[in-house]
Amino acid sequence: MGHVILVTGGARSGKSSHAEARVAALPGERVYIATARPEDDEMRARIAHHIARRGPGWLTLEEPFDLAGALDRTDGRGPRLVDCLTLWLANLMFADRDWSPEADLLIAALARQNSPVVLVSNEVGMGIVPENALARAFRDAQGWLNQRVAAMANEVEFVVAGLPLRLK
Amino acid sequence: MGHVILVTGGARSGKSSHAEARVAALPGERVYIATARPEDDEMRARIAHHIARRGPGWLTLEEPFDLAGALDRTDGRGPRLVDCLTLWLANLMFADRDWSPEADLLIAALARQNSPVVLVSNEVGMGIVPENALARAFRDAQGWLNQRVAAMANEVEFVVAGLPLRLK
Amino acid sequence: MGHVILVTGGARSGKSSHAEARVAALPGERVYIATARPEDDEMRARIAHHIARRGPGWLTLEEPFDLAGALDRTDGRGPRLVDCLTLWLANLMFADRDWSPEADLLIAALARQNSPVVLVSNEVGMGIVPENALARAFRDAQGWLNQRVAAMANEVEFVVAGLPLRLK
Structure with missing residues (x-):
């Protein structure tokens, strides 16, 4: 199985940079x-900030719902960064979709990847x-989603003030 | 003194399971x-979820206020799980009772137990x-209650995404 | 450079006592x-509680805005405790001042101190x-301020239930 890393932390804790x-x-x-959808100015500013920080050399994919499919389609190319599970969950809930079977699909997909995956959550x-x-x-x-992903991840880090604490 | 363990963490962090x-x-x-009182549907669902997870083999006691008494009455039988200090504190505050002398009684009771006690808090x-x-x-x-219990506990764990971090 | 320590944590986590x-x-x-300004009863009660706990033997300075100046003026006397960055940030934001250049000034001042500085944040x-x-x-x-101070600090501690976790 490809290495799976969960990076969790508060808002503006530096978790995306660390991931x-x-x-x-x-x-x-x-x-x-x-997983973000640029639907308002605040979100567009946040996305622009993240893109500027990452710099060139990244293939970017927007996928608000089907994370399992996005992982399967990109497996074998290199490491994937999923940023973030919180917006993915919000997308599902605002679309009135049940998050729990979607989490099962995500976890099954993570378990079959060959390339590494780093997931950011809040x-x-x-x-x-x-x-x-x-x-x-x-x-x-x-909370439940984070527990489920953490249970199957190879590494889990909790970021506070930009500094990672290893949980697993 | 019986071993005292405090397990703290956020909502849905997996702290009850870990405890x-x-x-x-x-x-x-x-x-x-x-310490929970099944007063609304959301709380009843949460209690049912916890009971199902624990399974048989537990003696269950409901005690929304007098934790010191509940500990003294059950001492010597085996380990006790107090779940949780947050609802106990809410019960006291909604009943307009001063939590601070109640915390003194709890801490005095913890100090005289012979059997172990694991307490969950938020x-x-x-x-x-x-x-x-x-x-x-x-x-x-x-916050103050957690500090007071942590100061006298033998072990304190902080749970994030189902994973415990040892604080003491 | 004087030793710089950041102590961060939640409200009522025991971070000020630890600092x-x-x-x-x-x-x-x-x-x-x-950095607190005693503008309402709740804040006055909190300040009185902190002063009582510290006891005598401290020189107290009130400085809601110019932390860089306060640090420079007191350098060479002994260790300084800045309590706290959260109220300082709130003071700046309620006064409609841009916090980011102020943070640059603070960080530049921290870097030129000879005596140690312990900063409390939330x-x-x-x-x-x-x-x-x-x-x-x-x-x-x-979140951004905490990251910036943490990045240049010599030590960073995260306090939960009165117990410090070393982050750096």
């Missing part, structure tokens, strides 16, 4: 699988319980 | 001390400052 | 640089995305 550095250190063509459960029921459901789903 | 595994690895009758202070004053007061109380 | 203990262990006159990015745009901007700025 990019992990991918850049691996041989082969680097593939960036973006910690969203360390604040006060949200008053909004959808936010609570999202928080639960994100 | 259950710690208790299950200890000899003697396993006692589950539940990290709630790593989001943006809540706009609601009650939420801010809760966040403060939870 | 004070780090400063107290260093030789020389201890200087407390407070993790605010591990909750659900705030609905409020200003809260999102604050969360981003705090």
Whole structure:
């Protein structure tokens, strides 16, 4: 199985930069699988910031839903960076799709890859319980998704203030 | 003194599962001390999920307020799992009871136990400052309570994505 | 260069106590640089609590904006405790000042100090995305500021339940 690395952390914790550095250190063509959809100015600014930081030398793919397919289609080329599981989960939930079978598909795909995959995700459960029921459901789903990916990953890192803590 | 273990982490971080595994690895009758009160559908679903996961072989006790008494009454039988301090604190605060002397009673009880105790708690202070004053007061109380229990515990673990980090 | 230590963590995680203990262990006159402004009762209570805990033997300076100047003016006396970067950032943002050049000035000042500096900051990015745009901007700025200070610090500690985890 290709090496699977999960990089998790808070918003603006430096997890994407760290995940990019992990991918850049691996041989082969680097593939960036973006789950973000540039639907508002804030998101467009964030995406532009990430593209500028990565620089040239990356193949970029936009895939808001079918991560399993994107991984299968790019396997064998080189290391893939999936940034990020949180937006992927949000895309599924806003489209009223059940995230749990989609997570099964993702995990099955990760298990059959030959090239490495680095996945970025967010910690969203360390604040006060949200008053909004959808936010609570999202928080639960994100926590369970992170646990499932972490359970099958070869390495898990938790990033705080740009510095990785090895969890596994 | 019986061994005291604090397991803390975010919502849906896998802390209850991890705490259950710690208790299950200890000899003697396993006692589950539940602080949750099944007052709405969301909470009932969460409790049912936890009961299903634990399986048989646990004595279950519901105790929303008097944790010191519940610990004293079950001491000597085997390891106890207290799940969780966050709901206990919420029960106290919603009943307009001062949590601080209750925390003193809990800590005094922990110090006199002969059988081990594993306590689950939440990290709630790593989001943006809540706009609601009650939420801010809760966040403060939870942080102070965690510090007090951690200071006297023999072991403290911080769970992220299902993986424990040893803090003490 | 004087030793620079960043102590980060959630609200009520015990980070200020831990940072004070780090400063107290260093030789020389201890200087407390407070960024809080006692503008409401909640903040006044918090400040009084911190002052009571520190006890005598500290020189206290209030500096809501010009941290670089405060550091330069107190260099050579002994270790300084800056508590905290989160309130400093909030002061800048509520005054409509751009935090990024201010962060450059702070980092340049840190790099030229001869006496040690311990800085306290908050993790605010591990909750659900705030609905409020200003809260999102604050969360981003705090995350970036923590990364920048962490990158140049000699030591970084993450405090959970009063217990420090060494990140760097």
